[in-house]
Amino acid sequence: MLVVLSWIFEEPSAKLLFLFLFFLDISSHWMQMTSSLMLGSHHKSKEGNSKKFFLVRLFCESYPFFGYCCVGAELT
Numbered sequence: 001m002l003v004v005l006s007w008i009f010e011e012p013s014a015k016l017l018f019l020f021l022f023f024l025d026i027s028s029h030w031m032q033m034t035s036s037l038m039l040g041s042h043h044k045s046k047e048g049n050s051k052k053f054f055l056v057r058l059f060c061e062s063y064p065f066f067g068y069c070c071v072g073a074e075l076t
Contacts, residue, residue, distance in 0.1 A: 002025070006018035058065050 002018045002022040006015045006022070009015055009018070059069060060066070
């Protein structure tokens, strides 16, 4: 969707913003996958999240909060 939006909008700053968000999304997932492989634990497990920021722990451990974030992101 971000790539399509970067094609639709003609303003260069909007194109750069959407492409930046696209690369940020891909790179953050890549870093999450790499860190979980290096640590040997799944990124959603309690052991993998024990020392992470409290919002990350809340996101992965609480299904209502997870659902709220996902639905909220899709609605916006």
